[in-house]
Each structure stands twice: as structure tokens, then as C-alpha cells.
Amino acid sequence: MRPLFHPAIEDVRPEAILHALADPDRAAIFAGIMRAGCVEACSALSAIGDRVIPKSSLSNHVKVLREAGLIRSERHGVEMRNQSRWAEVEARFPGLLAAIINAYASGLGTTPRADETIASS
Amino acid sequence: MRPLFHPAIEDVRPEAILHALADPDRAAIFAGIMRAGCVEACSALSAIGDRVIPKSSLSNHVKVLREAGLIRSERHGVEMRNQSRWAEVEARFPGLLAAIINAYASGLGTTPRADETIASS
């Protein structure tokens, strides 16, 4: 578990990035990490809006982001510091992350059913 | 089956687009439709590289692309014409499609015609 796997930037595949960010929760987690520059996963990321993400799911989300090449994780004492690999990814896939983050952000103002209408749960 | 469902552009969600294009096969199909402007699905899209995509899978891929808002499908006689909704999607999510297609194209292995860069507009 310790030598957390981070793909080299040249091994990062577009489909992995798209798959990772196709989940709104993961996209929100990634946006949070980017916004803060460096964030501890559990304490700062475990809530999205008013919804709480279970630990095991959060751990898995962070793993998916890491193995997609989007973030770098490092253990600091008892907690994990995650930072985005924006610059590397931007160099490899210019404009990709910005376009994705902007796409999500542009939907934010007019989300009629993203969070509220969870009729089934 | 007739009234094929196409979401209005304002109902198109980023996660649906990312999910649709996170599959390299679907991304290749979409790239093919864009490249040709207007393509009949079965005859022109059923092969990706040297791999043949089963009819039922292809039908499903096209459906996913359509319901994500990426293409518009119309029946013409016995065949289906698919055209990309690039302009609409570009207006709603600027730069998103170009960045994704370019990301795949720079990855070289995943799309059949990697050296043909699509519309960097």
C-alpha cells in the first residue's frame, strides 16, 4: 500500500481521465483538490454539497483519480496530501482539464435535478 | 423507436458527454461521424482499426452518443444517418470536444486515424 502508484505522465491515457471525471463526485473532489492546491482527502473532501461520501467510496475515488494521473498523493503523518498534476496533464493534453472543469462549472448555476431530485434515495 | 430521443442542448450534461467519450470505441465512432460530417452507422462505422464491433454493441454505442447529446440520428430509408452536434455542444461547453478529440489523437493508439486532427476550432 505504501508505494502508491502514480503513472508517468506519458503513460496517462485520455480514456482514464475522461472516465475518472465522468463521475460528478470525482470531478467535484478533483476540483476541490485543484482549488486548494493541496488538500487532505478525508477531512476536506468527504462532503459534496450536503451529501456525505462513505470513507471507502472516497478512498476509491481518490485512487481512481490518482491512477488516472490526475493527482499525486503523499502520506504526511497520519493523513494523505493530495495535489493535482494539472501542469503535467495540461502539457500532455492541452486544454482538456480546463474544458472539463468549465463544463461542470457552467452547469452549476442551472442544476435543476442534480442534487435535489434524488427521489429514489 | 421512431421518435428517437435527442436531448435539448440545454439538457445535455457534462458527465454524460465524458462518460460517452470515455470509451475509446465510442470516441472513435464519434470521431468518424465528425470527420465525415454525415455517415451511415453500420456500413461506415462497424470497424475500428482491424476490430469488428458487433451490431448490437454498435447500436448501443450510437444510442449512448445520441442520448449524451453528441450526435443527431435520422432514419433515411433503411439506414440511419448520424451527424455530430458539434456546433451546439461547442456553444454550450466551449473547447470541450476539441480538447477530448485532440487528447485521443495525441495518444496515437486509440483512434484509427490519429494523424488527422479534427477541427481545432
Next chain:
DNA sequence: GCCATAGTTCCGAAATTCCGAACTATGGGA
């Protein structure tokens, strides 16, 4: 040593994807 905190792994249930077989829809003859 013990305990608390932060995160991971395990594993079963639920959801999703894949694709062959059967089916439907349309056009072209005879």
C-alpha cells in the same frame, strides 16, 4: 503498551456493460 485518527481492503449486493440471437422496419423486386 493503549487509544484515536486517517485511510485501505474485503466482500457481497446492485448496477452496468457486453454481445449473440431473435426480432422489427424499410425498400426492392417478381
Next chain:
DNA sequence: TCCCATAGTTCGGAATTTCGGAACTATGGC
């Protein structure tokens, strides 16, 4: 009209993936 060929969809079951609770591991403080 009936029959056939072509283009695509739907059905159904197996394989895969995702979700999340419970148990576990790792680190630091006492």
C-alpha cells in the same frame, strides 16, 4: 401482393464494474 435482403433494435444472460458497510492497517500521541 408476397418474399427477401439489408440496417438496425431489443432481449436476455453472463461478465464486469461500482457502491458501501465492516473489518483491518498505519501512524502519532500519551
